[in-house]
Amino acid sequence: MPIRVPRGAFSLLHVVALTGLMTGSAQAQESESPGITSDAVRIGISGPLTGPVAAIGAITEGVRTKVDAINAAGGVKMGDGKTRKIELVVEDDGLDPQRTLTNVRKLVEREEVFAVLATAGTPNNQAIGRYITQREVPNLFMYSGVHELAGPEWEIGLVPSFTTEAAAFARYLLDTKPEAKIALLYLNTETGQTFQKALEDAVSMSNIKIVAAQPVTSADPTVENQLSTLKASGADTLVVITGPKQGAEAVRFATESGWNPTTLVSNIAASVASLKPAGLENAKGVITSQYLKQVNAKAPGDDAGIKHYIADREAAKASFAIDDALGQVGYATGDALVKVLSSMKEPTRAAMMETARNLDSVQLDLLLPGITLNTKSGEDVYPIESLQLFQFDGATYQPVGSMISFEGKTPSH
Structure with a gap:
């Protein structure tokens, strides 16, 4: 099934991390939820690639940077024992909430993504809350410091409140x-x-x-x-x-x-x-x-996480500056996505949210020492609180x- 790549600020083939096209009804029948097969999982992003706040688009590019590295290494081994590559399908919303809703509808209904990721902006996440709850689609690691929005069962933030x-x-x-x-x-x-x-x-x-x-x-x-x-x-x-x-x-x-x-x-x-x-x-x-490490490209020191980030950014030919915190947030978001995928017990949307709501001392390459992701279903919805x-x-x-x-x-x- 061909991937429709949106027109946006980034190089199109460069924005979408394609890993293998899903073909044949036999593979489709293996899916427990839309957007996932035995060898691929499709993730959608709606973000501001153009317009007055296009700088926030570095988050999307940061996600792609991490995903490219994971795919180049063969993909992510998930909890069901199968290794899958990650397809990113990206849409530009200019940080307009109505465009975000339109994009997410397209991503879910036409592109059949497994989840949406890194949705930027509080009003934008509010705009899609009711829809993603009705469709039971994860809105994973949204880029908003307001965590309690309109779709609590199917959304979770990443950055501190x-x-x-x-x-x-x-x-x-x-x-x-x-x-x-x-x-x-x-x-x-x-x-x-x-x-x-x-x-x-x-x-x-x-x-x-x-x-x-x-x-x-x-x-x-x-x-x-x-x-x-x-x-x-x-x-x-x-x-x-x-x-x-x-x-x-x-x-x-x-x-x-x-x-x-x-x-x-x-x-x-x-x-x-x-x-x-x-x-x-x-x-x-x-x-x-x-909450992220300070990156010094000239003297990365012995920090393995920073070395990974610098190498992955170079390999991906990422468009954001190496010291751009928004690009780093995107990279950390992609890292968190991989951690959730690798821990899910089943290849379902419900399992993704269950995993994201019960994170226990999850380490990411760019988090400052002493900071890990922790959540507890029904009690603590904030992954980063330091x-x-x-x-x-x-x-x-x-x-x-x-x-x-x-x-x-x-x-x-």
Whole structure:
């Protein structure tokens, strides 16, 4: 059965990790769920490959990078003893929730994928929640820090909850700046609103105050007006929860306007690659949270996981920068997919979700030492609940303090 490869920003044959075409009704009859045969499993991705937030498309490319490496090694040996290669079918949604829903319908009904993976954006995951629940299709390791969405039985996130990051930022300020006056620049979606509420809760019993907050949308051509308003509030601390482009603009404004607040930027916008448009000299002192290893291509050291990542990225001729955190998130997502596939007891969608909901100390190549994936069905839906704070020194990020863990205690949305 031919794979329909979408038109998008990436090279088409390059985006879809094809591994062997599924032929013959005999193989189809072996499938316990659509999208899986005795030698292949088909996974769909809808992500923003074009448009104002196309940078997030690096997640898709990161997944492909890991999948290419697994397929080149022969595939993934699954719990039923069969080794299967992974087919990726990718659709571009421009981060438009309605396009995401249209794409997911196509992926499920026409392409007959086994699961969808790494769906980016909180509104986008909300848009498909009801559909994937009705069709009982896994929405695996979505790229959203809001884990409690519209299809809880058939979806699970990967990245830390925005409530975890907000709590980590609050703990840093409580320890280092207990009288902080915060200006908050936030996405006017459930992403930003969740973060805002969590930050308010985390500082509510302290002398830290949120003195101003300004919403933005991904379509805003500039956020200078919002930043001017925040500066005028008299705040001495800027917290940013936006996409990479707007995060860079905020960092540049904070320095070049003469404001110079203590600046904390969500990890979704704080990679070195994301900060470059701001001018790295302007980004010096920025604080962020992270759960992935810092990659130094020139000196990877003895870390086997980083070596795997660097080699796989080179072999895949990946389009994202080696220090692009979004590409690294995608690579980790592909790694997590492989771990779930290898542990599933049966080749069914239900078995995939059962496995994803009961992860026990699962290690990934790029997770920081001390961080593993842990979930418990009905009790803990957050695979990653620990964060390390880092501060940018003008060239690289340096760790600040010790690991902050909320394992089993992540604040609920």
